[in-house]
Amino acid sequence: MTAVRSASARLAVNRLKSAKPLDGEAVDRFLARHEIPVVEGDRCTFLWRGEADEAWVCQRIVGLPDRIPMRRLHGTDLWYLVLELPEGSRVEYQIEIRRGDHHDRFNDPLNEKRSHGPVGSSSLAFGAGYETPDWVLHDPEARPGELKDLVLRSRALGRDAHVSVYLPARFRPTASYPLLVVHDGGDFLQYASMKTVLDNLIHRLDVAETVVAFTHPGERLTEYANSPAHSRFLTQELLPELESSLPLVGQPAGRCLLGSSFGGVAALSAAYRSPDTYGSLVLLSGSFVFTDIGTDHGGGPLFDPVVKFVNRFRAKPRAVADRVFQSCGVYEELIVPNRSMVHVFENAGMQVRYTEARDGHSWENWRDRLRDALSWVYPGPQKLYYE
Amino acid sequence: MSPSITLLGPQRRPTLDRVLSSLGITGPVAVVNAGWQERESDDAEILALAGGQARNLRLFARWMDVLRADPEYAEAEREHRLVLDELQQLYLVRLDHALQAVYAVAGRSVGHPTVQARAMEDALAAVRLLDASHVARVQQLHDDFYGTWRLESRGAIAGHREEVRGLLSAAECLVVAGGHVGELVRIVHLFHLAPHLPPRVVAWSAGAMALTPRVVLFHDRAAQGASLTEVFDAGIGVVPGLVLLPHARRRLRTDDPLRMSVLARRFAPATCVVLDDGVRIDLGPGGALPPDARLVGDDGRITEGTAA
Numbered sequence: 001m002t003a004v005r006s007a008s009a010r011l012a013v014n015r016l017k018s019a020k021p022l023d024g025e026a027v028d029r030f031l032a033r034h035e036i037p038v039v040e041g042d043r044c045t046f047l048w049r050g051e052a053d054e055a056w057v058c059q060r061i062v063g064l065p066d067r068i069p070m071r072r073l074h075g076t077d078l079w080y081l082v083l084e085l086p087e088g089s090r091v092e093y094q095i096e097i098r099r100g101d102h103h104d105r106f107n108d109p110l111n112e113k114r115s116h117g118p119v120g121s122s123s124l125a126f127g128a129g130y131e132t133p134d135w136v137l138h139d140p141e142a143r144p145g146e147l148k149d150l151v152l153r154s155r156a157l158g159r160d161a162h163v164s165v166y167l168p169a170r171f172r173p174t175a176s177y178p179l180l181v182v183h184d185g186g187d188f189l190q191y192a193s194m195k196t197v198l199d200n201l202i203h204r205l206d207v208a209e210t211v212v213a214f215t216h217p218g219e220r221l222t223e224y225a226n227s228p229a230h231s232r233f234l235t236q237e238l239l240p241e242l243e244s245s246l247p248l249v250g251q252p253a254g255r256c257l258l259g260s261s262f263g264g265v266a267a268l269s270a271a272y273r274s275p276d277t278y279g280s281l282v283l284l285s286g287s288f289v290f291t292d293i294g295t296d297h298g299g300g301p302l303f304d305p306v307v308k309f310v311n312r313f314r315a316k317p318r319a320v321a322d323r324v325f326q327s328c329g330v331y332e333e334l335i336v337p338n339r340s341m342v343h344v345f346e347n348a349g350m351q352v353r354y355t356e357a358r359d360g361h362s363w364e365n366w367r368d369r370l371r372d373a374l375s376w377v378y379p380g381p382q383k384l385y386y387e
Numbered sequence: 388m389s390p391s392i393t394l395l396g397p398q399r400r401p402t403l404d405r406v407l408s409s410l411g412i413t414g415p416v417a418v419v420n421a422g423w424q425e426r427e428s429d430d431a432e433i434l435a436l437a438g439g440q441a442r443n444l445r446l447f448a449r450w451m452d453v454l455r456a457d458p459e460y461a462e463a464e465r466e467h468r469l470v471l472d473e474l475q476q477l478y479l480v481r482l483d484h485a486l487q488a489v490y491a492v493a494g495r496s497v498g499h500p501t502v503q504a505r506a507m508e509d510a511l512a513a514v515r516l517l518d519a520s521h522v523a524r525v526q527q528l529h530d531d532f533y534g535t536w537r538l539e540s541r542g543a544i545a546g547h548r549e550e551v552r553g554l555l556s557a558a559e560c561l562v563v564a565g566g567h568v569g570e571l572v573r574i575v576h577l578f579h580l581a582p583h584l585p586p587r588v589v590a591w592s593a594g595a596m597a598l599t600p601r602v603v604l605f606h607d608r609a610a611q612g613a614s615l616t617e618v619f620d621a622g623i624g625v626v627p628g629l630v631l632l633p634h635a636r637r638r639l640r641t642d643d644p645l646r647m648s649v650l651a652r653r654f655a656p657a658t659c660v661v662l663d664d665g666v667r668i669d670l671g672p673g674g675a676l677p678p679d680a681r682l683v684g685d686d687g688r689i690t691e692g693t694a695a
Contacts, residue, residue: 176468251473380610386633
């Protein structure tokens with residue numbers, strides 16, 4: 001997505017410019033007629049209406065300024081910005097305005113589409129061709145699985161560890177289920193609709209009936225930054241508890257760790273510390289920041305233990321699982337580290353499936369990757385059904 | 388005496404009632420829809436189609452009852468399935484490489500035609516050998532399992548077997564519906580159907596596959612992309628020499644002649660038979676195919692009327 005300096009004359013906003021008279025009523029009619037932002041091919045016109053001294057579109061797309069100035073349509077109170085938005089893109093943004101010395105940042109009042117996450121909400125712009133997958137929406141035909149709360153007294157973490165355990169619909173104690181352990185479980189459930197996704201993908205036979213342990217971090221940035229305590233908790237406490245109380249496969253082929261961002265580091269770290277335990281990893285936008293020389297990684301002190309771990313892994317890569325599903329959004333700063341890690345994982349002898357999306361570091365990006373990830377790690381029984 | 392067998396395409400638009408009528412079935416019909424798993428009891432429609440004297444053998448419910456009544460066997464069966472799953476996964480790892488070799492050889496555009504043809508035949512022979520050795524390993528595991536657990540002497544299983552045998556002996560026809568072919572195959576073996584089949588058998592989709600000696604799984608349009616066509620397990624073997632392909636047009640890349648050709652040549656001398664919607668195949672003596680059966684040819688094309 002790049003700023004477009006010479007927008008096509010055929011764009012809606014350019015047609016508005018030539019309206020006569022170009023007044024408030026013309027703007028009213030324009031806004032009533034168009035969905036905002038206006039997506040035309042690979043061009044996206046962001047709009048804000050109001051009085052201000054300056055206005056910007058704010059986003060976090062790598063390669064673009066965080067704030068891109070909007071222009072005021074002459075003689076009106078309408079501000080606009082035309083950006084290139086390639087097909088299939090999904091972009092989160094906000095509007096910022098300045099009135100005198102006062103700055104204000106908010107979601108786009110002309111656009112109802114919102115993305116939600118632990119740090120708040122953002123407005124959403126969809127490039128041409130992007131559609132919210134139907135399997136993330138509630139399907140009344142899909143039999144729902146069940147979430148059960150589990151509390152483990154963790155000696156490794158020195159706290160009670162809360163885990164939400166998903167049992168698939170038609171759960172049978174006489175069957176054997178693969179296990180998926182999800183980092184940031186609460187956020188995956190809340191912001192990535194993961195229970196609905198599991199219900200739907202299992203119902204559609206895309207994904208095997210799977211038991212899923214949604215873990216909830218304490219001090220996330222400490223526990224997930226290559227913490228031996230967290231790895232011990234997963235491998236020596238949680239896993240034995242689940243495998244002794246539930247009908248799980250109980251072998252590496254039936255164990256998978258999933259994490260996004262720092263959670264991806266935590267998943268890799270746990271597998272690294274116990275390389276014969278987990279058969280698969282799902283690493284979504286993993287924070288695999290590293291340095292080739294020196295210590296200036298640009299991530300701040302929180303990333304120091306991560307960089308140390310990733311540097312060590314890159315220096316002496318080893319297979320820590322059989323299979324790795326890895327993905328990253330091309331609009332993320334982490335895209336280069338993630339691309340770089342693909343060959344490291346492959347050269348270590350792991351089977352890697354890597355995908356990219358025109359998306360950012362967001363829960364909905366990770367949500368949209370779940371079908372590809374889970375159907376690859378634990379393929380559903382489509383091949384066994386012949387109705 | 389071998390039963391007379393009729394194979395049908397998927398029954399989305401049911402033809403079962405007309406088929407049974409055309410076969411002159413007027414007596415009791417035994418129905419197996421265990422492939423529907425937990426939905427086995429939703430059988431009003433299939434029983435209506437099978438006629439007033441139809442009786443559901445309720446094999447899935449019987450299996451669940453066995454697992455509840457005999458926890459020792461249930462645990463052993465679970466372990467057996469885990470071992471089979473692991474074996475299947477390892478077979479798929481090897482199969483992946485073997486099939487890649489086939490396509491790599493097929494993809495060579497220059498070279499001496501005779502040399503390439505021989506290399507292709509050798510690559511396919513390696514796949515056939517792999518398939519055969521896998522089937523043998525699976526069979527060996529089954530033999531060990533059944534030899535150890537002697538199902539005929541376990542009360543819960545023996546009781547159900549006896550009831551099923553009684554129902555089959557009174558039936559004029561057995562109807563086997565589709566569904567989950569893995570569980571269907573497991574269940575028909577568990578309840579020992581093969582020696583007690585009535586004079587007529589009508590089966591479709593997974594039900595038809597369960598009658599073959601070698602169940603082949605396929606799906607070129609799965610969520611994770613085209614998956615490997617794999618040999619899975621042995622059915623009850625009353626339909627020899629055929630690889631049955633229900634929903635072929637929906638599930639296979641039938642417009643990819645190379646892929647289809649590899650399928651047909653890999654499983655030769657068995658014949659790959661298409662079982663799409665509306666298909667009806669009345670097998671002749673010895674399992675002979677009728678002339679209008681739709682088959683996958685060595686050239687990868689689906690043709691009609693080439694049956695021997």
